[in-house]
Amino acid sequence: MVMMSTGAIRPDQVIAEATMPVLSVSGLTTSFLRERDWFPVVRNVSFDIAPRETVAIVGESGSGKSVTALSIMRLIPKESGRSDGRIMLCGRDLLTLPEASMKDIRGNDVAMIFQEPMTSLNPVLTIGFQIAETLIQHRGLSRAAAEAETVRLLDRVRIPAAKSRFHEHPHRFSGGMRQRVMIAMALACKPKLLIADEPTTALDVTIQAQVLELLKELQREEGMSILFITHDMGVVAEIADRTVVMYGGQAVELEATSRIFAAPSHPYTSALLAAVPRLGSMDGRPRPMRFPVVDKVTGTSDEPVETADTVSTAARPLLEVSNLTTRFPIRSGLFGKLSGRVHAVENVSFTLRAGETLALVGESGCGKSTTGRSILKLTEPDAGTVLIDGQDVLAMSGRTLRDFRKHMQIVFQDPFASLNPRMSVGAAIAAPLLANGLATASQARDTVADLLVRVGLTADMAARFPHEFSGGQRQRICIARALALGPKLIVADEAVSALDVSVKAQVVNLMLDLQASMGLAYLFISHDIAVVERMSHRVAVMYLGEIVEIGPRASVFGNPQHPYTKKLMAAVPVPDPTRRATKREVAYDEIRNPVRAPDYQPPTRQHREISPGHVVQVWGEEWSG
Amino acid sequence: MARYVLNRLAQAVMLLVIVSAIGFAILHLAPGGPLSQFAASAQMTQEDLDRVTRQLGLDRPLPIQYLDWLGRMLKGDWGKSYRDGDAVLSVISSHLGATLELMVTATIIAVLLGFWIGITGALRRYSLFDSLATVGAMIALSIPTFWFGLVTIYVFSVTLGWLPAGNRETVGDGSFLDLLHHLIAPAMVLALVETAMWGRFMRSSMLEVINQDYIRTARAKGMPDWRILTVHALRNALLPMITVAGLQFPALLGGALVAETVFTWPGMGRLFLDSIGYRDYPVVMGILMFSAIMVLIGSLIADMLYAVVDPRIRVG
Structure with a gap:
């Protein structure tokens, strides 16, 4: 379609445009000041995110995955943290931009949603105000136009009766709905990249499914890229095209998600995958089973066995609740x-x-x-x-x-x-x-x-x-x-x-x-x-x-x-x-x-x-x- | 909401009865009485004294006197001053203006200055400014108001001669500038402790708010710093200040009493002390009741305001 309408553009140019990553992180190192010494928390991390692609960063607490996200947004406090390396967003190096230009990028080109929907919205401001504010700030919309657009956004994230709920405060919404409000807020300015930091971790499993499905659907419609941070391999398998596995501040593996699951190359990834409980893996086994123990360095695993039959056969159960x-x-x-x-x-x-x-x-x-x-x-x-x-x-x-x-x-x-x-x-x-x-x-x-x-x-x-x-x-x-x-x-x-x-x-x-x-x-x-x-x-x-x-x-x-x-x-x-x-x-x-x-x-x-x-x-x- | 207010008012009436009973008892427990002034005069005979005692009803048992007083109060009769026979309410209202002038001025100074110090201290935590503010607040809170008042008079009135040493106006002048000139010293003295309090409360409130997730959200949205401060942080940080204001009000009244005495300010505090000196029971009880009502109304307004400002709280 592009080639039909614009004959002047050469095919190789179109390809270059299409494959140029939205975000390109190279050699990112983020350190924090602790007692006068700089301790690296993220070490030499590099990855790209292509247009419309979803990349997951997976890792356990302290692996540096959230710090990576905050470094991209440049939300690390200046006094106690610093980032080195290069973070290119559509060809601009975010780490060298002055703070004023960075403010125009946040919430506009890159938006972020967080783990805790209960505390991430301001309790004294209406949800409508909080969404419209972004539109007024970045798009220069009038109040009325911003309100109309906000109602449209709330509709899109499936908030029922969006128009009447515009003027309600966050405490009137459930956790799942608040996270949808956060998504509406993040998508207000049609960002090229959405960073989602454990967005479903605090939610119940049926609500998690709603939010994941909504994110996928909005991504299809808006054509944005997503950087999805999580500790949950199940969520990774559900949503990510490619996956970065982080361990001890380093990206130990970067691969297509299907390959990571099929043939993990790093021992840590094997260990992580072995520890993931999989619903349905116990079919035909009546008794519980230990998780396999995988060595994080060598990747070798023991063979888990079903536990011995521990259930007592005494006539009377230990606990009877009626x-x-x-x-x-x-x-x-x-x-x-x-x-x-x-x-x-x-x-x-x-x-x-x-x-x-x-x-x-x-x-x-x-x-x-x-x-x-x-x-x-x-x-x-x-x-x-x-x-x-x-x-x-x-x-x-x-x-x-x-x-x-x-x-x-x-x-x-x-x-x-x-x-x-x-x-x-x-x-x-x-x-x-x-x-x-x-x-x-x-x-x-x-x-x-x-x-x-x-x-x-x-x-x-x-x-x-x-x-x-x-x-x-x-x-x-x-x-x-x-x-x-x-x-x-x-x-x-x-x-x-x-x-x-x-x-x-x-x-x-x-x-x-x-x-x-x-x-x-x-x-x-x-x-x-x-x-x-x-x-x-x-x-x-x-x-x-x-x-x-x-x-x-x-x-x-x-x-x-x-x-x-x-x-x-x-x-x-x-x-x-x-x-x-x-x-x-x-x-x-x-x-x-x-x-x-x-x-x-x-x-x-x-x-x-x-x-x-x-x-x-x-x-x-x-x-x- | 209306039901909540009614409920609170019912509680307030009960509180007032208790306060009045305690106040009445303490007042009459103090040695001496309204007649000790007259007793000093040689022209008064014992007969005269007995007659006055009967006229004032002071010969009856204390509980009867109290119930009599309470009954009149409930009918809206605050009684008459023993000293000059003026109605208590009119005596109070003639002194109220001066006290309000002092309290309002001091509060405005304290709130503006305290908020500024508190917010700046929170935003630049552990900076030189913050350290100085912390030490300054400690000093201000530990200085007794009367001592600071006396030092102020000594330095600015006696030594430097910049400010008048007392009173509300120069006799025969009373222009706006003259009033202002007299107001400066007592208002500053009264504001000192208040400023330190507001500064400390605001600092801790602000510190808590700026570390909240929703402030991070606002930053992630690319909001400018001033907007994050005023729209997102300040509104949340001010919420607990309403409660503080309700609690501070009695302290402010107490402080005004001391400041008025030191600066011979013709307000309620002075009136209160003088009336106690004369054992002018109706006026003392009147001021006591008036202050108690003010404090109760203040805290009721603070609670209602909270419900209006904080959407999470709906009293009902």
């Missing part, structure tokens, strides 16, 4: 009148055997964490019974309950927040022993040393403080603390969700080993279905406070029945570029919340047994169509 219901009142008005209830857990029943892992999966607000807390009586349930070894936990109180707690422990999601920074890890692990008067100080010291070794650390680490450890090590410490009292049941509330891929695999392996050696029962609460598939015997899918499907893991994932289970599984990104769907059907609906009127009567549910132990709730009209 008709558990937890509701939170919402009060408002002058006298705190009850205006509604959050039905966080609604009539939930299940059992868990010693040595067994039952996973509770579901999205934000489905009640999976509240279920875990209610069982441990950390939250007071409204109704139901919880039996551990036949003893009613909910009937206990005071001293009895405290004594009984040694049988049931919990590991939380955030290893940074769940350890007291002023307490040495040895003291933290020994605390439950000493508090319960179960050991003398010297006995506790021995137990701590033993536990640290068990979780893969060394005994001499007991004297150190939490800040001296990495996230993965801290989570090991939290597990050691939970093990200190010799519990039978451990509630793992998103215990591996905040960890990097390879660390996550190690902690999962550790938990499997401990289960085998100590016969622990895990209630594994997670939103990450691929990890759940790897490590659980049985699965319960929760939706709006209820278990909609429960059964042996192989049966539930191999033959999902409930529409929500199917929807959830379809939304999980598959870390295999060859299986990438060309266009996925994505419904732009929101995750519903379980807030009900005070007089709400939950419907009586019917259940159907699909195969032995695999039970599904009979669903109604709301799921048809």
Whole structure:
């Protein structure tokens, strides 16, 4: 078409124009000032992004991937950081531009979206204002024209009733919608390059699928290039044409995405890929399986085996939960009148055997964490019974309950927040022993040393403080603390969700080993279905406070029945570029919340047994169509 | 919103009753009474004194006196001054103008100066300016207002002779310039502590805001620095200042009392001290109630303002 209309341009010129990269980064080194010395965080990184191409930078925390993105935007603080090398955007070297010209490029030629949709929008300005502002600044549009264009943009990112929502503030929008607002803002000036820094990491999996699909669609329409930063190989496989793998500040591999997955050349890439849980990889295996351990230097891997059968065959399950219901009142008005209830857990029943892992999966607000807390009586349930070894936990109180707690422990999601920074890890692990008067100080010291070794650390680490450890090590410490009292049941509330891929695999392996050696029962609460598939015997899918499907893991994932289970599984990104769907059907609906009127009567549910132990709730009209 | 205000007003009435009861008790616990002035005079006989006591109703038991006073207050009768028989409200209102003049001027100085120091300090954190501002604020906060007032009088009035040592106006003059000339010293003294407070609060508020993700978003959009500062950062940084303003108001009233005394400023603070000296119960109680009402209204306005300015908060 170009050649037809402009005969004066020679074919080779057209080719040069078409293949000239939008962004060309060469020899980028970004250093930060730490105590008067410059420490390189990104070292000699080079890559190109062609027009309409999506390049992913993948790596774990601290690998320098976000710093690379911020260096391109020149958003590194001048006083403490500096970038060397060349960053060419359409033939202009960004690193040599004066700050004033850089301001014209930001948000105009290169736009950026961030990980945290909840905090990335200004809370006191309307979303319309925040989008229109960009148009007024860069395009010189009038207020009225900018408003009209903003409404059009909001429509394009599928914000319903865009015109009326223009004047609303960010707190009225859900996380997924805020990220779509961010996308609208980024695309306002039709940038040549969009930098997306972990844009879906904080979102639920069905919402992640929406945002990815939207980005792909907008890219097709606008013809922009995307630099996509992520730690999630599944997302990489889903979206990227080419992939840069970063490790320790260096780009260790740069290849077409399909080649990276098919034949990784760098040992680190092999290690990373081996640690990625893949939904569907466990077909036909009833028991959990360890992740393969790959040496990051040599690339050699051990052969993971299915774990031994750890599930107890005793007549009575360790944990029996029946008709558990937890509701939170919402009060408002002058006298705190009850205006509604959050039905966080609604009539939930299940059992868990010693040595067994039952996973509770579901999205934000489905009640999976509240279920875990209610069982441990950390939250007071409204109704139901919880039996551990036949003893009613909910009937206990005071001293009895405290004594009984040694049988049931919990590991939380955030290893940074769940350890007291002023307490040495040895003291933290020994605390439950000493508090319960179960050991003398010297006995506790021995137990701590033993536990640290068990979780893969060394005994001499007991004297150190939490800040001296990495996230993965801290989570090991939290597990050691939970093990200190010799519990039978451990509630793992998103215990591996905040960890990097390879660390996550190690902690999962550790938990499997401990289960085998100590016969622990895990209630594994997670939103990450691929990890759940790897490590659980049985699965319960929760939706709006209820278990909609429960059964042996192989049966539930191999033959999902409930529409929500199917929807959830379809939304999980598959870390295999060859299986990438060309266009996925994505419904732009929101995750519903379980807030009900005070007089709400939950419907009586019917259940159907699909195969032995695999039970599904009979669903109604709301799921048809 | 209307319901919220009503709720708060009901709370405020209860608070006022409690404040008045405590104030009334303390006032009567103090030794001496309205009659001790007269008692010093040789012409007053014991009979006269008893008669006045009966006339003022001071012979009744204290709880009865309090309930009597409360009953009149609820009907809107603030009582009459023991000293000259003027209505309490008119005595207060005749002194109110001077106090407001001092407080408003000091607040304007303190807010403008404090915000400027705070914002500049936050943007250039750990710079020389920031360090000086920090040390300066520490000094200003530790100097007692009355001492600073006396030093000001000594330096600018006694030694240099630039400013008048007290009063609101020169007798017989009273032009705008003359008023301004008298206002400078007390307003500066009152503003000093306030400036230091506002500067510290603004600095920490601003520091928190400029490290937020949405400021990074604004920079990534290519917004000019002044726009990021005024539109994106300042609006968020000012939100907590509303609460600070509500909390600062009582401190400002207290400071005004001291400053007025040092500079013989004819305002409510002076009136209050004089009335206490005379044991002029109705006036003291009147000023107490008036200040308490002002403070409560101030904090109510601050909370309502918060709801208006911060879209996330909707009181209801």
